[in-house]
Amino acid sequence: MRKIVVLAAAAAALLVSACNTIEGAGRDISAAGRAVSNTAKDAKN
Secondary structure (H helix, E strand, O other), X not given: OHHHHHHHHHHHHHHXXXXXXXXXXXXXXXXXXXXXXXXXXXXXX
């Protein structure tokens, strides 16, 4: 039983850290998209 609890805690820690990484990547991609949009608007004008 103790092994299962330890494995569950380790799995939960990995999942939480993966969510933070994905969230950060999403913010970076959004920022890059805004930069491309702004550059396209500037070039159009």
